[in-house]
Amino acid sequence: MQRAKNANMTVVIGGGIVGLSSALALARAGQRVIAYAPRDDAAPSWGNAGHIAVEQIAPLASRAALFAAPRKLFAVGGALDFPPGMARHWLPFAWRFLRATAPRRFLAGQAALEGLMAGAMPAWRRLVETLDAPDMLSENGHLVAWESAASAKAGQRAWEAAALGTATLAPADARTQAKLAALTEARLFGPVAFTGSGQIRDLSRLHDCLRTALVDAGVEVRERHADLALSNGRASIDGVAPDAVLIAAGTGSRLLMEQTGHRTPLIAERGYHIRASANRWPADLPPVVFEDRAMIVTRYEHCVQAASFVELGDPAAPPDPRKWRRLERHVAELGLPIEPPYRRWMGCRPTLPDYLPAIGKSRRASNLFYAFGHQHLGLTLAPVTAEIVAAMIGDAPPERDLAPFDIERFQTNGRIS
Template structure:
């Protein structure tokens, strides 16, 4: 352990109020830090609220993989798939794609799978602890999820892929004919095959989750400031936060957990953050409360989730800039899937948000080498909700100078090297 980081800390600042930021702030407050959470007020387009609500403990294989690179062409949006590479943003996504291809080499993929597995095997227990402490254990539904296919050919191929994949602490069984018929009865397409996972889960209400975490943080004495952080500056190996009005906020520990905006704070300090805004879209409509577990329609690359407050159809992987206007064609594609599935999406609300994604599809969790009091926790791509609770616990251990339960080395930003391309 680094002794220069082991001075007795008393105060902490967390930048970012998404689910990772809230879990981190809560873990720090419970660890004895007087913690301040800083984020602009009124942000609603975060991935924390727009995701599918799926606790995806089965996704131990990083999406930066040899198989993903080989099959990217047929998954392009223009070919009917869910992967969008907008020409208008080519200057943003082309360097990222080059880095992704480098990160997909077999040795790096294998190492990433080991690292991700170590986090994911602790994800569900961490959520149980956090929600029990917050008095909101009912928000976690541990009923697994379902993956289905609509043709015999895709069912055979999909089942073979999952049988060859590592799924961590989850397990799955093939759906019987009767179970396929039961799923088919709720949609307007035939179900030729499917599998049911156990060990994964769902959050019943994402807004209620955020409210529960915020209430517990406040109840423990935590403070939130609704302001924008203008910059982090380092003097004499000590980082300090500067707000948009120029005011200065020092702390014994500062954690950058600002999702897709994290790079804007860390890059000026000389850190390599080769992150992209991997934008996702959803439609959310009225429906009965939670009934079926999340259902992945793998042929369509969409997931359908029933929440307490309605039904959501989510999908699309769009590489680009955070500030690029939404593409209505993406919502139209989701609407077409909803109509084909016979789902009640008339009058559905539309959402777009940016997943913070690094080229190797591992999060960035660790200590920043430029300052003794600066840490970071972001870049969780599709697993932000899944890994938020365990990330908070890991960061709190690092902030105390304690030995963490998970080796943080694979998640250090230093893995990207001096050029951000992943060269060692």
């Protein structure tokens, strides 16, 4: 790609899906881009459930989630864990989460997230077309099933009452129910099929396609961490102040933002998965959520993956093997056609207390921008976030109100809230 010699220089920090997508969008918008994107097998972008979750417009910071938390704890068989040894990380986060569940804040957050999510699937279509890999995106929805009539009734009622954005749901048809029945030795109740959602068929291929597209677009990719500093009201990298710096480094964004004077209540929300050969899993089955176990199973091109858990704490702490063992037990108890040997993985979702991302321009450094904190929706929102970032850095008129995603929303009278 040819660019004018006087094109602006932008540095993007982050090797996950948001960082790489943003670097590509900026380059294609005419910026000269350097991307600091160290390869990291633990990056959550490349180990998530592959689900384009356009139905999840309700922030998880809600009174409903708060009241349901005790019965979802890991200690009683659920997927939510507050490890005592990581209390210094999750106690401050939990207090801010509690404040974010106030009905007024929840409704404002849902409205903001709904507007952002409305552009998610169209942005994904545009991205995969430009990657010359349209088959990478599946728009076959996903399935949710339960293991008892009572939980199915309650689960169906909750989903039918929920705001779903651009997604819809209906009872699964007879053919789909037959497929699910053949998949598991357990009896499933009331499966529902979502339309409007989708999945990425293979995260490794997506990663490779993005890396190739970056090189083709003229992006200089540096596979190391950036040396960020603040001087005279401008962010600099390795002692040089470019026209723009974008922080999109997942859980690593907290330290980077603090180096530029921002207090950022970001936590690592650790998730776990197991992967195995996909030999016996139907290739045409969309992601299946076993809601009683808070587990989603996704078929990729070369493997099948079972994922679960919300473990709040330290991104650098060792994984908890009990989570993998429980996933393996879930698979065995359901009689799913997923057989060892398993590949075990743990990754950290970057999450803010109100479960909204941080997208905007810094008020503390004139050339600093940020896009992080997408929690469970990083894959879903990456392309639309990239388009927003490219427009914002390029001084294009904003297409949507970004005030709800301003990181300064956590500051009250100079204190973090």
